[in-house]
Amino acid sequence: MSRETTTKPVREGLAHKRAAILAAARELFVAHGVERTSMDAVAAAAGVSKRTVYDYYGDKHGLLMAVIVDAGESLLVTLRQAIDDHLADDAGIDDTAGLERALTSFACELGTSMLASSDYTATVRLITENAAVLTELRTHPLNVAPEEAVAERLAHFATRGLLETDDPRLAADHFNALTTLLAFSGQQVDGEDPDRVRRIMTDGVHAFMRAYGAR
Structure with a gap:
């Protein structure tokens, strides 16, 4: 570029x-x-x-970065709101079954919100098409902020004995890989099926709980 x-x-x-x-x-x-x-x-x-x-x-590069960062900040707001809605301390999550239901609701809400967002779909396309010149994204705070927000909640549930993990940040990466990344990576996001996204999110949370849920 x-x-x-x-x-x-x-x-x-x-x-x-x-x-x-x-x-x-x-x-x-x-x-x-x-x-x-x-x-x-x-x-x-x-x-x-x-x-x-x-x-x-x-310059144009700065403008492109600003477009992407703006969308990333909006997505982070959506993520944190979904966390507050489904995974807050007062959400009444008392056992692993309840945690799986809450994580599924959280993942499905986040996935459908992303799918419905024209800003998100446009940003995915821009990042994909211009990855070679967007090297600064690799170290940008927004690149890790979503996983860190999820990791904080997973650490909370591990402390309560509902998850088994010594590394909540790694657990968050696995959660993301089984849900959001699996649903959207390599796909034309604006052509995605909401029902397919919800199925992937539900199955991904189930796999995550099989790996990390307290026995």
């Missing part, structure tokens, strides 16, 4: 302008590809000047 650069410092900008730029960039990047989308086109679609786009995001 060629990079249109500017030496001017990136500034915070107004929230509504930033949101408009990100929405326009996401739509154009997905429709035409990052290489074939000009900063002029993004500015015109967002209703701002090209200078504003450069001032806010630095």
Whole structure:
């Protein structure tokens, strides 16, 4: 991906302008590809000047990263809300059967939310198509934040004797691999079947509990 650069410092900008730029960039990047989308086109679609786009995001690479990070932050909010809804301390989870039901509800809600999110489906496509130039994603905090949020809950249930694990972070990675990654990796997310996603999530949680559930 060629990079249109500017030496001017990136500034915070107004929230509504930033949101408009990100929405326009996401739509154009997905429709035409990052290489074939000009900063002029993004500015015109967002209703701002090209200078504003450069001032806010630095260059096209910075804009692409901002689109992906924005979607990742939204997904993290969704994840944490699903955790609060299904896995909170006061959720009434008292045995391994109850924990499996709660984890299944959590995984299914998260999976269907991801499937229904146009931001998520667009971001998956952008990451897949531009992986070679998005090396900074490997060390970005958002790359580990979802697993760490799940790991905190798994550690809680291990402390209560419902799970057997000395490494909640590894358990979270396994949980993710059996559910979200299995449901969406390598798939055209916007063509997924919600029922298929729920089946994978349900079966994945069952496999996870067979491996980690307290005996």
